[in-house]
Amino acid sequence: MSLLYSEVEEELRAAVRDLLADRCPPSAVLKRAESRPYDPDLWKTLAGEIGVAGLIVPEEYGGAGASASEAAVVLEELGRGIAPVPFFTSSVLATRALVQAGAGELLERLADGRSTAALAVSFAASPYRPDRGASVRHSGGTLSGTVTGVAGADVADVLLVPVEGDLYHVEGAEVRAETSFDLTRPVSTVTFDGAGATRVGDVDLVAVLRFGAGLLASEQYGVAQWCLDTTLAYVKERHQFARPVGSFQSIKHRLADLWLDVVRARAAARNAVTEDTPVAAAVAQAWNAGVAVRAAEEALQLHGGIGMTWEHPLHLYLKRAKSAEVALGTPGDHREALASLAGVPGPE
Amino acid sequence: MDEARLKERVAAFLSENDPAGDRLEFLRARFDAGLAWVWFPEGLGGLGLSRDMQAVVERELAGTPQIDGGVQGIGLGMAAPTILAFGTEEQQRRFLRPLWTGEEIWCQLFSEPGAGSDLATLATRAVRDGDEWVVDGQKVWTSGAHHARWAILVTRTDPGVPKHRGLTYFVCDMQAPGVDVRPLRQITGEAEFNEVFLTGVRLADDLRLGAVGDGWRVAQTTLMNERVAIGGGGGARGGGMVGGVLRSWREHPELRTHDLHQRLLSLWVEAEVTRLSGARLREQLAAGQPGPEGSGMKLSFAKLNQALTGLEMEFLRDLGYDDYAFRRSETVDFYGRGPGYRYLRAKGNSIEGGTSEILRNIISERVLGLPSEPRIDKDVPWKDLPR
Structure with missing residues (x-):
């Protein structure tokens, strides 16, 4: 199994990157971040014309039937562009749950971008604690309870709720967008008060979250790569003491170390989608979540004062990185899981 | 095919x-x-x-x-790619076959007491005398010189030009009169390295690799391959140095602590992503030649080896050491020796084949394109440099 990118993946990457450069550079993302973070027009083009919405939807339901490896390349680019579109929440997490449930009709609606879905699971849940933040009961065809920290629910028109191994399509839930640390992927509190629930099939929530965790590593790699590239460009240009600051050894060595972390994050992200095992997903999350945060923090420090201003888009990346570190399990959660997954037992 | x-x-x-x-x-x-x-x-x-x-x-x-990848390591990993890139057809036919079969062992005469990280400032002189060159100088950190038949050697042939431009690369006959190999004892107790004194050593001009004055470029090929050889090893998940520590860890549940467990898991993850990165790098190499990215692997492995061997000693709580007796060693025996040896030997990983600091310079300048520090030695003839 190769850890390199295929030609098809490189073409897909180029299409996404060109579109983002044209339609929503980081400055544009920043401009809309406080009012209406998601960009529905951009999503329409990405989902429909480039076809990312149906990437992992099976061909029989109108999708591309592509592998996680291709979705991962899209996520790298969306992370790099901090793009305000619900690809991860709708086309990865919710879609994976629907594929498991065999929900053909809903998948067809998602595949061409007509509908956008969200899985009503806390983004702070993990494959090891899938129920974190959720207290939902099913009785008599309706749902009651609350899920906190749900990503993508505010832009979804299809809400999917997993309850004890069943997946429900729910209408009439209350979605309250919260002031979120991550401006570009805000979370909501979803409340069900006897909301009508239609069962769409079986769902293995742990497997869905693990799939998501493995793919999130690619987005984190993309975030880290942008932070590194942007910082490199800045330190080459910024002069102090009559020299580019990037010529000082203390700066160069920090960036060399960061580069090494980012290079390894790319390999870990690739392995998570090609090997597709619980170990590979846990390794990628344990490493990449921290690398994205470190890259954003280093970027902020090495930009000096400008990095601390609202007008520079860097803070969007820091906020994304720090929130994504919590999403789908912290690095510590994944390391802890590796104790048994990789055979490194703790004290007796 | x-x-x-x-x-x-x-x-x-x-x-x-x-x-x-x-x-x-x-x-x-x-x-x-x-x-x-x-x-x-x-x-x-x-x-x-x-x-x-x-x-x-x-x-x-x-x-x-x-073949024996340990004893033949320098020949296979460094001399061979350099001979292939810069040798004449005659040199390639003469040297490569016995190099590969192990009939002839190779060593590397690069570093000197006055030229470590700043290799290009080296002072070993080679002076032309008809069809021969006469070499005088001292080399150091030469692994395996005591059983080597040949060496790759960098010398100064023109002290009157800036340091990078006055170097010439040779194959040195280790059996020639005037080659004196003396063991250099290390902190582990053994002598894996040597000092090599070259006094009036006469080398035929057909032992020269590359053009006169082009030695720095030839040496770059050797060094790029060295870093891949040192850092680019393959292996399975949970293998290598982390595998050794894991064996101890599994054998001694009574010694495990929560603190060590957390640190070991972090290192396990780092070892795994480094292994994956190496696998990815090798896939890229399969298509072309080693680039400066290889320096990154060496840097990662040095750091990991040191952290893991340090943790293993702390874990085992053993105050002993297997053997400090002075001896000649053929190769680095990481796994056959005790944890104290591993810890001490791993200290060399961030020095040999380019210090970690020099590797960070290489990465930042050649991979990341960052500007070099202002330098005072670039345009000054070598003979006028302060030393």
Whole structure:
């Protein structure tokens, strides 16, 4: 199994990157971040014309039937562009749950971008604690309870709720967008008060979250790569003491170390989608979540004062990185899981 | 040639050469069949294939007599690619076959007491005398010099030009009069390295690799390959240095603590992503040549080895050491020795083959394109540099 990118993946990457450069550079993302973070027009083009919405939807339901490896390349680019579109929440997490449930009709609606879905699971849940933040009961065809920290629910028109191994399509839930640390992927509190629930099939929530965790590593790699590239460009240009600051050894060595972390994050992200095992997903999350945060923090420090201003888009990346570190399990959660997954037992 | 054809070729080779026969004869025949290193040209032990096809040959010839990657490490990893890139046809034919079979061992005469990280400032002189060169100087940190037949050697041939421009690269005959090899004892107790004194050593001009004055460029090829050789090892998940520590960890549940467990898991993850990165790098190398990215692998492995061996000592709580007796060692025996040895020997990982600090400079300048620090030695003739 190769850890390199295929030609098809490189073409897909180029299409996404060109579109983002044209339609929503980081400055544009920043401009809309406080009012209406998601960009529905951009999503329409990405989902429909480039076809990312149906990437992992099976061909029989109108999708591309592509592998996680291709979705991962899209996520790298969306992370790099901090793009305000619900690809991860709708086309990865919710879609994976629907594929498991065999929900053909809903998948067809998602595949061409007509509908956008969200899985009503806390983004702070993990494959090891899938129920974190959720207290939902099913009785008599309706749902009651609350899920906190749900990503993508505010832009979804299809809400999917997993309850004890069943997946429900729910209408009439209350979605309250919260002031979120991550401006570009805000979370909501979803409340069900006897909301009508239609069962769409079986769902293995742990497997869905693990799939998501493995793919999130690619987005984190993309975030880290942008932070590194942007910082490199800045330190080459910024002069102090009559020299580019990037010529000082203390700066160069920090960036060399960061580069090494980012290079390894790319390999870990690739392995998570090609090997597709619980170990590979846990390794990628344990490493990449921290690398994205470190890259954003280093970027902020090495930009000096400008990095601390609202007008520079860097803070969007820091906020994304720090929130994504919590999403789908912290690095510590994944390391802890590796104790048994990789055979490194703790004290007796 | 595709995989199937290559397998046929190996099968044909095996039908004509008995692996149970004479080891050396078998290895020579393997070289002559182009199955030594398939990415080398035909006639020089290869078939002109891509590097990744080597794995096919190794699989097919598993269980047959093998070369010794340890003792032959410098020859295989550094001298051979340099000879291939810069040697004349005659030099390639003379040196590569016995280098690969292990009949002739190689060492590296690069570093000097006054030229470590700043290799280009080296002072060993080579002065032309007719068809020969007369070499005088002192080299250091020379692994395996005591059983080497040949060495790759960088000398100064023109002190009147800036340091990078006045160097010339040679193959040095280690049996020539005037070559004096003395062991250099290390903190581990053993002597893996040597000091090599060169006094009036006469080398024929046909031992020169590359043009006079072009030695720095030739040496770069050697050093890039060295870093890949040191840092680019393959292996399975949970193998290498982390595997050694894990064995101890599993054998001694009574010694485990929560603190060590957290740190070990972090290092396990770092070892795994480093392994994956190496696997990815090798996939890229299969297509082309080692680039400066190889420096990154070496840097990662140095840091990991040091952290893991340090943790292992702390874990085992053993205040002993296996053996400080002075001896000559053939290769680095990481796994055959005790944890104290591993800890001490790993300290060298961030110094040998380019210090971690120099590697960070290389990464930042050649990979990341950051500007170099202002320098005072670039345009000054070597003889006028302060030292």
